[in-house]
Amino acid sequence: GLYLAPADYQQLDGFRIIYVHVPSASLSLFVYVNMAIAAAVGLVWRIKLAHAVAAACAPIGASFTFLALATGSIWAKPMWGTWWVWDARLTSELVLLFLYFGYMALRAAIDDENRADRASALLAIIGVVNIPIIKYSVEWWNTLHQPATISKLGKPSMDFDMLVWLLVMLAGFICFFAAVLLTRVRAEVLVRSRGQKWLKQAVQET
Template structure:
């Protein structure tokens, strides 16, 4: 049992194995994610009833909430991947942590933009210092820090370790930041309507939300795999298996061109 686990661990650390398995996983995630997203978005946009208070603008929920949830959990995933890399010296883990950073930041930006757009019909202005939006803004700043570290440190190994450490410290701080921002918000202006907070949502509104949330997670996996595979190709470009892979592709495309 132990040796088996150990073998699995070494396999997971191997870039070649990761490349092969991620190609397969990526296809499945793409298929499942696309079905979920298509169903969820069509259902949410065209079939779900309008909200009695916010009217049709509530349909923004189906992109806003998945983006917010995902960018938050992506930060935690990045920290966990970094921790695994630091403690068990697993190289692939650092690669995953590195590629999550820009994706997570893009989702945080999407969450902020859709939140602002949603705010316009709800509050009458584009930006309100609402607790959730403010926490999301700070999360984006935390992503900026991690991305800045990758850009500033040229040595790859050092950048990976430094960014992992920062992500871990940041994720320890996330609960404190969230708590203090919520406390600050209730102190200054108790918002009458909170975006995306519906404890009693009708099922025909709630199910499409669940669909788009899971759909976004699947697509997120596809994006992480795609970027991680690029990193592997770049790092291993001198190895035999990458060369064989590229040659096989070349060969295939030549045959395709002749036919």
């Protein structure tokens, strides 16, 4: 999308940053919802693997959120004339980044693993309230941020040749997230299982 999509008739090549911005912004919400669901499953049914998934999601989601904010600021400078405005969409996305940081900081601050799981799960679940605020902020308030282009009902407001590459980039980001998540979950499970017999035996056998 950064190279193959046609230039925009108004923004020219400057619009190409959306092929990174839109997927990263979408994944920032998607990852948080997955993190909160995993945390809720772990909290209710006390499934340790669910807590491991939630813990693995946090740094990935924070990275996507930071990337969305950074690319948005880069785009905003030439288009809006400023790097940042306290727009409803931008501010709520920044709150999402703080929620990710808060989740990770809370886990790191509590030595007992079970208590850390429960406390961080509660924070993740409470933070879900911010997701619809981010999603619908452009409809609820008068904001500078443009409304949805591919998720609204009816025909997308983006040209098909541009839309195809945006969807390709979005699929690529999702695949990247899945691959990194599996790697991080595996590492999280190994850390949680340190000292257990099966892990010691597996290490000795290798």
